[in-house]
Amino acid sequence: MNHHPGLFIPGPTNVPDAVRRAMNVPQEDMRSPDFPKLTLPLFADLKKVFKTQRGQPFIYPSSGTGGWEAVLTNTLNPGDKVLIATFGQFSVLWADMCQRLGFTTEIVDVEWGKGVPLETFADILAADTAHDIKAVLGTHNETATGVTSDVAGMRKVLDAADHPALLFVDGVSSIASIDFRMDEWGVDGIVAGSQKGFMLPTGLAIICVSEKALEAHRSSKFPRCFFAFEDMLRTNKDGYFPYTPATPLLRGLRASLDLLFEEGLENVFARHRHIASGVRAAVSAWGLDLMAKEPKWHSDTVSAVCVPPDVDAVKVLRRAFDRYGVSFGSGLTRLSGKVFRIGHIGATNELMLLGALSVAEMALVDCGAKIALGSGVAAAQSSYCAGESVLAKAA
Structure with a gap:
């Protein structure tokens, strides 16, 4: 199908x-x-x-x-x-x-x-x-x-x-x-x-x-x-x-x-911060780093995830697409093979990103990354539950 x-x-x-x-x-x-x-x-x-x-x-x-x-x-x-x-x-x-x-x-x-x-x-x-x-x-x-x-x-x-x-x-x-x-x-x-x-x-x-x-x-x-x-x-x-x-x-x-x-621009910004926080929590739980060197640089619309040295990000992207039907962003020019990018911009919510993170975990593991399945998803879930008050305040 x-x-x-x-x-x-x-x-x-x-x-x-x-x-x-x-x-x-x-x-x-x-x-x-x-x-x-x-x-x-x-x-x-x-x-x-x-x-x-x-x-x-x-x-x-x-x-x-x-x-x-x-x-x-x-x-x-x-x-x-x-x-x-x-x-x-x-x-x-x-x-x-x-x-x-x-x-x-x-x-x-x-x-x-x-x-x-x-x-x-x-x-x-x-x-x-x-x-x-x-x-x-x-x-x-x-x-x-x-x-x-x-x-x-x-x-x-x-x-x-x-x-x-x-x-x-x-x-x-x-x-x-x-x-x-x-x-x-x-x-x-x-x-x-x-x-x-x-x-x-x-x-x-x-x-x-x-x-x-x-x-x-x-x-x-x-x-x-x-x-x-x-x-x-x-x-x-x-x-x-x-x-x-x-x-x-x-x-x-x-x-x-x-x-x-209708949503309100300030609420749109708060939603993007909220969604991004869950992605960042997942990356941390995987034991991986973001390309952004410090929290002050963190983007609320896209996270560039650095893969382990023995993992090819190009293969992770291909596995996610071919096996699981999900597209992530590739590493561009000097970052090719070193990072993959998770877009969390526009019409997104927790459900969508939890699904994306689960696929990212599976594709990483399939390509040799030593991470525990479910670790990133669980971290994102905790972040999203904790962040509910932030969204309510913004609304």
């Missing part, structure tokens, strides 16, 4: 039935007089998710990578200097984009398993008295290593140096899952993707930029077309797009936002 496979990768995530049904609609006229009834409330509600009153949201038919490019090319000029830390595959890719686009890119290479190095950034920004650095880039949640960085701390570092650089954040695997406060933290550009906390298929780059970023856009001479803010601003104000939007995904986004607001 064929069963729906278990999906516990950090994106794309599970799509709730209500969201899938919302997308199962006939194609519609994106130029019709009533189309703004859908789109204008979407723009307004995205500001609530990003926790901004002054920011300008944009929705592109793209992946999160397109969102990176949109923020950079609309606010900076060719050859501008940017500062970025790399500590996992996705921060590496963002830095690579900066180099390929021709920006002068100062890269701070950090040990994988740690996050944005605030002290190092502070020294670099304090020394940049000529203000050559035009933008500081930070990955809020590094999906490859299960590491969450301190975005509020990045803003404090910039302010302490009295530095005018723009602050751009990759929030692809954090937005709508981990607390993010655009206005309070002084973020000038935030990038999200539809396939993570928004619980949609891949296909939308959802970004928001500050008034300061829009001001920088007015003097930006970087070549752009598809991602041009000016085209979006001209048409979005009336509820339309400069080209054909992904209308079924917009319908799904409406349903997703309704689910998020």
Whole structure:
């Protein structure tokens, strides 16, 4: 008998039935007089998710990578200097984009398993008295290593140096899952993707930029077309797009936002912390380590689990999929064979993760890991029982 496979990768995530049904609609006229009834409330509600009153949201038919490019090319000029830390595959890719686009890119290479190095950034920004650095880039949640960085701390570092650089954040695997406060933290550009906390298929780059970023856009001479803010601003104000939007995904986004607001964003964040705590308890009970080096780096949306030296994580992934019908995330580039990733982002609950952890245990044992079957599941159960009061308080 064929069963729906278990999906516990950090994106794309599970799509709730209500969201899938919302997308199962006939194609519609994106130029019709009533189309703004859908789109204008979407723009307004995205500001609530990003926790901004002054920011300008944009929705592109793209992946999160397109969102990176949109923020950079609309606010900076060719050859501008940017500062970025790399500590996992996705921060590496963002830095690579900066180099390929021709920006002068100062890269701070950090040990994988740690996050944005605030002290190092502070020294670099304090020394940049000529203000050559035009933008500081930070990955809020590094999906490859299960590491969450301190975005509020990045803003404090910039302010302490009295530095005018723009602050751009990759929030692809954090937005709508981990607390993010655009206005309070002084973020000038935030990038999200539809396939993570928004619980949609891949296909939308959802970004928001500050008034300061829009001001920088007015003097930006970087070549752009598809991602041009000016085209979006001209048409979005009336509820339309400069080209054909992904209308079924917009319908799904409406349903997703309704689910998020029905649960309450603070409750969504508390649920992710709660679910993640059980996964971390299981990993500890197995006697294994997370890729995240310290608790302050722990991600509430994805856990990268280090396998024992004599176990191949690639074989664990294959065993979980072939024998038990469950997908976990692979270790990327230098982490291939060394870690597997458990995604606990989006539409997840205790039941789902307990099943995933039981499969992870069996696949590990099948591949030679010396762990006791049931140990991780029991630890997660204890964590979930103890955490019930936390969820009740959040609700």
